[in-house]
Amino acid sequence: MHDDRTLVEARLKRVLEERIRPAVYPESVPLTVSVWTAPGEPVPVVEGLAAPRSPIAVGDAWGAPWSTSWLTVSGTVPEAWAGRTVEALIDLGFDANMPGFQCEGLVYRPDGSPVKGLNPQNQWVRIAAPAAGGEPVLLHVEAAANPVILDYHPFLLTELGDRETAGDEPQYRLARMDLAVFDETVWQLVLDLEVLGELMAELPADGARRWELLRAVERALDAIDLQDVNGTAAAARSCLVEVLAAPAAPSAHRIGAIGHAHIDSAWLWPLRETVRKVARTAANMTALLEDEPDFLYTMSQAQQFAWIKEHRPEVYARVKKAVADGRFVPAGGMWVESDTNMPSSEAMARQFVHGKRFFLSEFGVENEEAWLPDTFGFTGGLPQIIRNAGSKWLLTQKISWSQINKFPHHTFLWEGIDGTRIFTHFPPVDTYNCSMKGSEIAHAARNFKDKGVARHSLAPTGWGDGGGGTTREMVGKAARLRDLEGSAAVRWQRPAEFFAEAEAEYPKPPVWVGELYLELHRATLTSQARTKQGNRRSENLLREAELWCATAALRTGLAYPYERLDRIWKTVLLHQFHDILPGSSIAWVHREAEATYAGLAAELEELIGAAQRALAGDPAGGRELVFNGAPHGRSAVPAGGAAVAVAGPGDCAVTAREDGGFVLDNGLLRVVVDGDGLVVSAVDAASGREAVAPGGRANLLQLHPDFPNMWDAWDVDQFYRNTVTDLVAADEVAVLTEGPAEVAVRVARSFGSSTVTQTLTLRAGSGRLDIDTEVDWHEAEKFLKLAFPLDVHTERYAAETQFGHQFRPTHTNTSWDAAKFEACNHRFVHLAEPGWGVALVTPSTYGHDVTRAVRAEDGGTTTTVRFSLLRAPRFPDPRTDQGQHRFRHSLVPGAEIGDAVREGYAVGLPERRVTGSAEAVRPLVELDQDALVVSAVKLADDGSGDLVVRVYESGGGRARGRLATSFALAAAVPCDLLERPWDGTRGEVVADGDGVRLALRPFELVTLRLTPAR
């Protein structure tokens, strides 16, 4: 037989496009439309419904950027349509090339109850089925003119990303406002032909099934009268019954589909718009669940549920009912789908605490899966946190975005730094917006790397970010793919059911040890520095507020601010969303985030101040007390306590050098600053060893051009390193402080349109050189690094992460090593040879790189650590990071890992001085072993008055110690992160009088609930 495939395939494409799809709506009449545009920000629904309207017509422009227009559409169903299915078709001016990321609407009935959302791929509203004929139609649409920021000509400079710069040019034109007859038979025929046509294209040309489908499709096309598609659609469908009924092969891949809309909690729109995006999508999805009995939908991010509850209670009532019916499934158990690289140990834990608690209290549902499809990499600290939250599975899709290496598994055990293993699935469909296309389903089956030992994968299905979620067309296609010869078998499945089934079929999955590094979006560790600093400052202040408020509550009876801390935590957690903390949102989001962080800081300072004043007593007492919120004692002040300030002997000295530089010495550390303000020597007195590599100059600022191939705020591409300018020339190098308590040198530089002032400080009794850098940054598409070339020979270095540290190579042996050319640390990077090491410590810089070189002069190894200070991408925020910045970085020669941990906490948690009458404040709890670190002291969230203390082993070894309480202890119980009694602790926790003996494994964390004797 002649091969006529291309002919039939082209015929199918044209007939479907030009004749069959248009026949879904064979008749229509125009609706009357009127409009009111809210003058500023969105208004409450009642106000929008009541506002006076003026006329508007199809073809008219509407919608200044970020404005909201309330449309009223009205009409009458023609008498002749009695008995037919009638829908309204509302096209706000959508660009169907993009399923979301543009204007959107939510349809209301006249009484204000929501009907469903309007999205580019979802423009219909069911009016009547069957229609009586003659019934009046009256609907209102809250239409949001969200401008397109990221188009299919992506990453172009735009001022649309902030209401303050976006202008008032209308963004859209009303395209269609009709009442129409909906012909369900034609609609079903479209889906039949799409499913079979798309499957056919994936099948081998030498297989019989492909030809069977081709001939069946041809017969269906022959059966259609192109002048009467509606009259002949049923006959065409009957030609396809047999091929649609042929069952899937027993070995077919099994796809658990779950309705889904990945809604970024802020990104190319502000937070307030996400509140509405979520409501529109949830309205859509609850409506679809009512129409489609097999369909299941999942939604993650407790914050998004909380928004619907607060702002659209009618939608929330529908969500609650669908959750109770088991069809709208809360997923993930986190407050938001956060970044996981940068949040602190406690913040990462609280993402789960607040997320899971919300789902438990609202729905009685406890998630056992973490759901992070889009997050930019996963730290080695995360598995233990997931497990301690009472969860056991992880879903992510993002690793498929890695630039260089293809991840070897789709279902695997992921092992964290402490040895915890989490059963992890990484959908082979390679998208979290599956639309049930034949190409996607076939790709999932082909791509699945665990074939032969496992058969199940998961497909999150639906349009996110303003696409409205799953469409009825996707549901219709999934029904046809349930058991279809030649295809993977698809059925709707809840995430927990998928995981249980996948785990059961795969008892010995492969293991991946250590972080899941994303080989992309590496610049998200640096972009929008002020947002990152706001996050870190808030995390530190929350630690202090909980500690001092708990101490004051137990000691003085001061009321513990449960509600305020709860609200502040949730705000901080929201801003750790994977486009806010990473710095990849529009200017509006980051402008608001900075203001929000400033407000939180003021509130937390107030809480800390009130608690410390209560503990210090009457200021008339005149004693200056030093409060130490860090987990290690310092200056004779115990960790978590306060003591009267004692001025230590000052022994710092500074001497001038002939080259215009200076020598700073405090007996512990001797630092030489040259005439350019660069550190040419740093000798640790205890060992006599030099930290700076011979010929190297530390504290060197380096400037690179930085114009990635795409994703400006997200990406730095490896070639940025090919060009570098060392910022050596100094405008000034001068002594600022001459001792004896501290010595400091000031260095001023200017470059491009920017200036830098640095202060290098050595304090009495401290082996740490602090470098405070103030930058007035006015560059575009540049990357600023601060370099420390060190005389250390090592193949790997440690970088702090949640509840411990992870190692990375200093070399580029393999493509996996080379790809990690920019990575994350929390508060320190540590490099060591056996017996001697150096720590670089920072309170708020996350991005860094480490490279090695062998010196020609002496054959020694120089390992260079560079912190990433600032970038200046111009998309999506054209003025990213412009203006004033302050950073601190510290060099600690002779540091062991424990010193790195201690100094890391110390730089972020400065001592506080309060005048009062007390002689001291004894800590509530004290540990006698430095490797055991307290990460939180707080009152239990249940209001019982119990104290909750979280401790972890910080050195990567085993540690034994005793936690002593300074109050009579009635009970001590190990808990999970949600403060529920838990027997999952692997180390030893033994009550011992007014204390607890602990023996923890490497990096193990334990949460203790301590009940004071009353």
Ligand SMILES: [Zn+2]
């Ligand atoms: Zn996302």
